Amino acid sequence: MHTLLILAARRAGEYRDLIDAARLPDLAIVTAATVADAAPHAGADLVLGEPSLVATVLPKMPGVRWVQSTWAGVEPPLEPALRRDYVLTNACGVFGPLMTEFVVGYMLAHERRILEKHASQQAGRWDPTPPGTLRGKTMGLIGVGSIGAALARTAKHFGMRVKGYTRTSEDCRDVDAYFHGDDRLAFAAGLDYLVSIAPNTAGTRRLVDAALLAALPPRAVFINPGRGSIVDEPALAEALAAGRLAGAVLDVFEQEPLPPDHIFWRTPNVLITSHTAALSFPADIAPVFIENYKRWIAGEPLRCRVDFERGY
């Protein structure tokens, strides 16, 4: 018999219903919305939960053998001081379509001048300014995992060229050219769109700095639904204010919610989307747990396993 603790601030009940409906064998389920609620269930051997909460309860749950994160990014339990004697899996293969809709939606909004047309309309002005097109444009992806692959496939569907910047991998056939390590300025050259979907690791921290921003053409738009830590925020604000970059669509930040006095609220051509690019919906995440639970009891390797050293 296994005991699963579902630890989620708002939607623990929804997760429980979805997992109950799968009628998994040998599984008891308990739920908690807070760390305090979780205390009576310290004997559970499995956890499905939000990484920030999970990281706090882990030290008090010595019997935990497997944690399924409800998010793609799992920074909190990766803190070096925390235990690593369990299997950690994240929500992989889920966010590709949502992230793709976010990125393509904002690329098309830029090309079609959706905000500018709306401003013209509010001024009562018929505005025949011609739109641009994604066809023939170049997108540069920082990070090409399952999300990047979904995005690259859609970019090719719209006739775009795709460049990829990765640690070492080169296995997505929709990427036309790969770059690694010191090649980041060559990667940035000629991009119409720079999109970061990389995890927060030592290798990605401040990758989008003044030098990389200077290597982008002034027509480029930076779209960041990944992690705020990848950007040198003051350098980005400066490049936008100086018109050295056409725009930025920012979903994630060093500090969230973005503080009221942050320069991005006053930086021209910034769009702030308040960390909504790809939300974790129980209907998407529960199947990842269910599939992995079947593998767990069958003794098979789990999907979406996180490498504690690599950080994703």
Added chain:
Amino acid sequence: MHTLLILAARRAGEYRDLIDAARLPDLAIVTAATVADAAPHAGADLVLGEPSLVATVLPKMPGVRWVQSTWAGVEPPLEPALRRDYVLTNACGVFGPLMTEFVVGYMLAHERRILEKHASQQAGRWDPTPPGTLRGKTMGLIGVGSIGAALARTAKHFGMRVKGYTRTSEDCRDVDAYFHGDDRLAFAAGLDYLVSIAPNTAGTRRLVDAALLAALPPRAVFINPGRGSIVDEPALAEALAAGRLAGAVLDVFEQEPLPPDHIFWRTPNVLITSHTAALSFPADIAPVFIENYKRWIAGEPLRCRVDFERGY
């Protein structure tokens, strides 16, 4: 020897350069930006031009045997009083990608709440309102020619369901269900997006009327990059004002530019895009002429031939 009159208000020179570069045999080219400019070239046997200008010069050019339109819609030369003793071809197969970017751009803008997020940002407000997704939504297409097929293919790429309303054709495999004639209310039922890309013909006039609008769910958004004549404009304004429809993205109107006192300027949840959904760029249209000219001199059937009776 053939003589081609290029008749285009602004871009005749651009067309000439593109066609010159193709080094077509036995072809002399003359250009005109206005009907008056065209008078000295009344002896031309071929015309490439804007349908509104072409319709005016046709009666004075008895030697014309083939007209290639630079637009997809060719209403002016279809006037019943005008001659029909020549071959008329339109700009087909060109606007699919542009129209698709327009429609998908506005569908994603709706799902991702791009205008609402922007308004929150302008108010300095962090706005974590969850977005929607195209996945699982249903799009209904009025008109499934080459543009509709391109749009249907992209809708399937995003995981949408596609319903098609056509005169008789059922040959696009990306359409999940077809409707014709009197079935228009069954077609409208359950749609998240109603998209009209139908030509202006007797059969499409006022097709989107109060009855069809009432058959749409209140969550539906109407997107019209086709022809203004398909809509009963007062009925649409009333449905939007009453909240019986979530929104409308209107590129075309009965009268363009939209008159300053038109109700749509004050109707809630209308977006006006000023007839820019799919512009005719010489780089896209010239190849259609070049391909057809090669067929013309070889005595082969031309592509994109318009049926005068059918109207497209």
